[in-house]
Amino acid sequence: MSKFHLNIQELVQGEFVMNKVNIAFVFQVNCPGCFIYGIPIMNELYRSFKDKIGFIGVATAFEDFEYNNKANLKLLLNNGTLVGETKKYYTTNYGLSNYLDIPNFPTAFDRITSSEQFIDENKIELICNAIPNFINFSEKEKEILVTKVKQYYSQIPVIAETFTLNQLKGTPSFIIFDDKYNILEQYFGHQNGDILKTRLEYLLS
Template sequence: MSKFHLNIQELVQGEFILNKVNIAFVFQVNCPGCFIYGIPLINNLYQSFHNDVGFIGVATAFEDFEYNNEVNLKLLLGDGKLVGATKNYYIINYELSNYSEKIKFPVAFDRITTSEHLINSDKIELICNALPNFPNFSKTEKEILVAKIKSHYVEMPLIAETFTLNQLRGTPSFIIFDDEYTILGQHFGHINEDILKRRLEHFLG
């Protein structure tokens, strides 16, 4: 089964305690949907399950690095300050420039690396192994795919490792994993809170 690669730069708020069942909430500060749906959902789950489930929020960046950065994450956690498209959404719809909901769960910032470092490391193999059926490819097919992946990432000046190594589709993303970092389930985009709640209860047994 696939492993969840949690490569964080710094734990900015709280303490992540690995448990038998854990959930990672991957978001961007410049992602209105992460604030409208994702944060309230994880806050509610944290309140209900924090004694039994490990929680970690991972602020990442796959675009808009001028907004999606550690400085703006700290301003969000400290003062509720919003930026970019998220700020515009709350000003237009609620006449608010700050986020009124307190983020209760532990939060880290994704580890940011350069394309040169990524393509010259063993992390390329981790990216390949996150792709469906990669182990079944022939040697030639694997070599072609590795070359394509390196060519793709060499064009990116900055790369967020947790987001990239797990080949996440976007934000918000929710990953449930065990104490050996084996992925038990994952979801991208808006998801009903009751669905995630039932999944946590199932894995808790």
């Protein structure tokens, strides 16, 4: 069973309390889809399950670093301030420069590091182990792959750890995990809130 690697820089809002069932919502502030399809669902789930399930939002950054940063996350949480493409979407379609459905759940900012800080044997091993059938590779194949992974990440100047270590496909992403960080369910992109709610109810039972 895969593990969820939660490597955050700072808890900006609320407190993450671990439960037998937990859900992480990984998003970017410069990601309109995260606001359209993600935050409202997470807010509703939090209202329904906050006494039974651990909740953590993780604002991350794998692009557009001038927008996807801790300062803009704080502005969002404080008064709904929108930036970048997200602001453009809501201004163009709704005449809004501030988001009305501000996240009500505990929210952190991902740990952002340089490639030099990020690349070590443990982290590279975590990434390689996430590759299907890596365990069955020959020692030579493993060695070649490890070298390629190191070379790839050495060319990326800024790396978000939670996003990268979990090899997420993008944002928004929802990860449901237990109190030992075992991943129970994982979802990417536009999701049906009722399906997520039903799944959480099943896991609680």
